[in-house]
Amino acid sequence: MRRNQWKIAVLFLLPYIVIFSVFRFVPSVGGLLVSFFKWSLGGNPKFIGVDNYVNLAQDSSFYVAIKNTLAFFVLTVPVLVVASLLLAMLLNQKLAGRKVMRTISIIPYVLIPSIVGIMWNWIYDNNFGLLNYYIKKLGGGPVFWLTNERFALVAVSIVVVWTYIGYDMILFLAGLQGIPKETYEAAEVDGASRMQVFWHITLPLLKPVTMMVSTLTLVNVVQLFDQIYVMTNGGPGTSTLTMVQYMYTSAFTNYELGYGSAIEVVILLLLMVLITVQNRIGNRERKTA
Amino acid sequence: MKQPRWIKPLFYAVVILACLFFILPVVWTVISSLKPESDIQSYPPSWIPAQVTLSNYRTVLEKFPYFTWMANSLIVAVVGTLGILVASTMAAYALARFHFRGRRVLYQSIIVMLLVPMQAYVIPLYLMAGKMDLLNTLQGLILPSVANVTSIFILHAFFRELPMELEEAARIDGAGEFRIFWQIMLPLSGPALSTVTILTFIANWNAFLWPMIAVRQDIMKTLPVAISQYWGAVNQNASFQYGTALAACCMAVLPTLVVYFALQRYFVAGIASSGIKG
Incomplete structure (x- = not known):
């Protein structure tokens, strides 16, 4: 009984589709349009073709921003994927109190990201911060985590890892629990070692989850903004200036909305490229394995 | 696959360390917020406040x-x-x-x-x-x-x-x-x-x-x-x-x-x- 129900469907869909179109779809497409204009706040927008992109290509700050975004990606995504997988495998064991541990591990993800930034500012504080106190106790000198160009990006990366590790762990845990017990029992009968089981059963079966976790984490890291704004605001110098930071500054501090839109377009392109590359690498590994 | 005897304690140790890593920054924030400013900016930092006060909270709500x-x-x-x-x-x-x-x-x-x-x-x-x-x-x-x-x-x-x-x-x-x-x-x-x-x-x-x-x-x-x-x-x-x-x-x-x-x-x-x- 296949009936066409489009009339009732329209009624059900209408509120969502209207809001979705106005506040999400149109802006997503409109960004490309705005990027072809010299669009300052107050002044009349003027069509300038691809000039914004030409200027971007010659803007050294923009290259710094791309470099920093990629640096955040390299410093956080692999650590997050590996550490959260290991943690998930631990919590997949029969350990007493593992529910409590699961609950605790997601707390960082639930907290307001900008406030997480302030919490860590205090921990990283040059003079009275907890971290420097313990480093000193172990015999090291104080590290100027957020005010030294060499450390700021690492310091923020640690916070990113702290925030997302529990979230990624839950995704892996769900994946691990989806692997049927019989598979492991069969391997045991065949006399497989722990390492063999991990490399030849767990990892291949977990592949879709791993790809998904990497993709989600990648999206989360590329769009990183709140913590950076609160912790370093892109500094010191330009050492933590990311593409999103630069977009924000261009559009809402310098009021170059067209220029900012061009950066947004590049952010989206970079995101798509990274996702594609990551998935390619993942799929190639499966073939060679 | 029999587990060696030392492996469970090791698992617990790692998991507990991980949990401390997740929760201690939050705990430290709460503890610090309950100290008067003179105790916050003092050396060495202490996990047990010498003096517990809500004055920081009052300042936030009043000012x-x-x-x-x-x-x-x-x-x-x-x-x-x-x-x-x-x-x-x-x-x-x-x-x-x-x-x-x-x-x-x-x-x-x-x-x-x-x-x-x-x-x-x-x-x-x-x-x-x-x-x-x-x-x-x-x-x-x-x-x-x-x-x-x-x-x-x-x-x-x-x-x-x-x-x-x-x-x-x-x-x-x-x-x-x-x-x-x-x-x-x-x-x-x-x-x-x-x-x-x-x-x-x-x-x-x-x-x-x-x-x-x-x-x-x-x-x-x-x-x-x-x-x-x-x-x-x-x-x-x-x-x-x-x-x-x-x-x-x-x-x-x-x-x-x-x-x-x-x-x-x-x-x-x-x-x-x-x-x-x-």
Whole structure:
């Protein structure tokens, strides 16, 4: 009984589709349009073709921003994927109190990201911060985590890892629990070692989850903004200036909305490229394995 | 595969260390917020406060429009969540259960937006909100949050799994589509709706970039934005008071923690399901 129900469907869909179109779809497409204009706040927008992109290509700050975004990606995504997988495998064991541990591990993800930034500012504080106190106790000198160009990006990366590790762990845990017990029992009968089981059963079966976790984490890291704004605001110098930071500054501090839109377009392109590359690498590994 | 005897203690050790890593920064924040400023900026730092005081909290509440910010945050998060519950539930139901042309394409063009973060369309959104006089208003913060995609994803997956027979039986009894939705399907949807509620409430409560851009007036700000502008990097100087900053932070995360602990079962299920089928 296949009936066409489009009339009732329209009624059900209408509120969502209207809001979705106005506040999400149109802006997503409109960004490309705005990027072809010299669009300052107050002044009349003027069509300038691809000039914004030409200027971007010659803007050294923009290259710094791309470099920093990629640096955040390299410093956080692999650590997050590996550490959260290991943690998930631990919590997949029969350990007493593992529910409590699961609950605790997601707390960082639930907290307001900008406030997480302030919490860590205090921990990283040059003079009275907890971290420097313990480093000193172990015999090291104080590290100027957020005010030294060499450390700021690492310091923020640690916070990113702290925030997302529990979230990624839950995704892996769900994946691990989806692997049927019989598979492991069969391997045991065949006399497989722990390492063999991990490399030849767990990892291949977990592949879709791993790809998904990497993709989600990648999206989360590329769009990183709140913590950076609160912790370093892109500094010191330009050492933590990311593409999103630069977009924000261009559009809402310098009021170059067209220029900012061009950066947004590049952010989206970079995101798509990274996702594609990551998935390619993942799929190639499966073939060679 | 027999486990060697030393392996369980090792597992426990690693897991406990990991948990300490997650929880200690939060505990340290709470402890510090309860110390007078002279004890906060003192050396060495101590885990047990010599003197417990609420003076930082009093300062935050007396010297700043903290309750106004909190009210703004609450209105935005609650109304936004309700809006998502109504709009997304109906839309996801239609996309999952009704037969009409273009259903798949429509669903996919919504879902693909999961990969397009707010950061990639916030400027046009700002221009449009300006045209519609939504800047510096709470509606302007709520409406864009209702265009939520994760909820569609979760609810669509849930409605697809509900057995067809329920619907067919009701239809034979002469029930209209709306009654089937309202009286049969919705009462079955408790878990999925709880998941969406907690995920979207926390996302709305934590929202930062859009509220910061859309609202410039101090008394219209939400907590994350107001706190970050008074106590974040933009405002750090020599006389910076960590006590007030941390007290403001603790009060702001309290509601999320309450919601999280109350509904955490659904939260975990929500994260897991929003991933697995994606």
